[in-house]
Amino acid sequence: MSTGTSGIHHITAISGGPQRNVDFYAGVLGTRLVKRTVNFDDPGTYHLYYGDGGGNPGTIMTFFPWEGAPRGRVGSGQVVTTAYSIPSASLGYWTERLVESGVRFEKPRDRFGDTVLAFEDPDGLRLEIVAAEDRRAGYGGPTPAEHSIRGFHHAALAVRDAERTVRLMTDHLGFRQIDEAENRVRLAAGDGGPGNLVDVMDASGFPRGGTGVGTVHHIAFRVPDEETHLAVREEVAGLGHDVTPVLDRNYFRSIYFREPGGVLFEIATDPPGFAADEDPDHLGEALKLPPWLEERRGEIEDVLAPIRVPGKEEA
Template identity: 40%
Template sequence: MELKGIHHVSAITADAQRNVNFYTKILGMRLVKKTVNQDDPSMYHLFYADEIGRPGTDLTFFEISNAGHTYPGNNSISGTSLRVPSDEALSYWEQRLDQYDVIHDGISERWGRKVLPFQDHEGQRLIFVSDQHNQGIAAGVPWHKSPVPQEFSITGLGPVYITVPNLTPTEAILVNLLGFRKIDEQGSLHLYTVGAGGTGAEIQVEVDPKADKERPGRGSVHHVALRVDNQQELEQWRDKIRAERLPNSGLVDRYYFHSLYFREPNGILIELATDGPGFATDESEEHLGESIALPPFLEDRRQEIEQHLKPIQLK
């Protein structure tokens, strides 16, 4: 029972069409699944990833059309990083972000890697991170139809950033329960890794006891998911989490993977998700994301669901 790294990150958008435009046309990611929130089918759930949506490459969004502004702060997932192949790729991205008037902070360095923090049009906090010296979990493979050259394209998710007022309970969950290893510390910043390590397996925790609690909205992150090899292991994780008396969702069949959700004491929502079955379960790899995909238990409501969704233009 060893977690394999970051599985996906799920965030909130107020406008699915603008979201698709930004993440496919500017960032060059592939929309691998256009589906709905299974707990509320009235809203879109969009998945952007590498060429086939490999685990560890998915950045997903729930569309909540009336979502207000995010007021950043504590008890939050405060940043999502996107892996790119090299330091040279960051120079490309700095120019591309300028070309599209995307807010960014310029290239800097964190934990020995070159990074480029930026924001999307809704204030989503993102960071390009260079895989120049990565020796851990392998990256994904960019889609060959991306508008971004493959040598510079996004290849998956990098470290996820969390901000909390008190390190102790969060560190206990990461280390004692989930098996992360603490590998560095710089003032109020603490870095943890799991599994094979590297860019795709890290969580950074920032401790800020004075900050107000975040008020989430459009541009905020809902949860982070961690990779579990298969359903049998997920059942073992369920038993382990129950033994710790942590409130949890139990096993949830998301059709494309199986999941379990729980909150650690500082309020961060963590999902454990299996690597399979994957996004090609109901669509061919060639046509991923082109139509609205519904899990079998929602298929008989397709007409009703599609009537309430505003069509998304992909080109």
């Protein structure tokens, strides 16, 4: 049994209307819609998952589309930037693609030796593309495979007690400190490559963030199996954190707790994965419900607006 976590599993954010969200993440960014399901705690709302071709942990961005919900406020106690990884030679392609798609972006900058392009999605969620050495396979979709997004590069956390957050992550969650610059402490897990990186930023003097459209709800870190999952839960609970029971999310098992800096952390298992209830070649094409919600399918489908993936027929 391994100990600790091995990098980012997924990041979950709040968006506005679901179709605009699909148009941007499956269309502009070219990530694959790997699962369309519902928020298990609010079944009248979609839960949309985007990732690489196989829906692998470390590539999964998920959304609760709450149309008409108020905008959130970015601040301390949040994931303030979600960064995607692209091949080192693909920055020119992505610059042109964002221009052609009408996405405004900041001037490219250097951080930790990589070139970074910062922009926002249609709901104001802060994103970056990082041109880095990344040997993971690309997913083509509407973008050429050689230029496609490889998954996450890192996530940036703004916390009100950076020292305690770093200590928790390095002493108990399997991360190690590898660099420091620009008020950021860079942590790495696993092999330390893209998808396994987290930047912790000291935001002790900033107002607390407010949950809403355009903000991240939580970040999940991955473990390989249920045995490790339970061991991490026991260790974190032993530190005095209020940890949830293990929850069945159908595609992984989860626990949640709030770290000392205010960010909601989830620990998620790699298995069983997104092919648990769907053929890998047809991920995300149909509305999938957990067994305990199947008897309500008609009611749920009546509430959810139909969505269309760019380049595919409406499901």
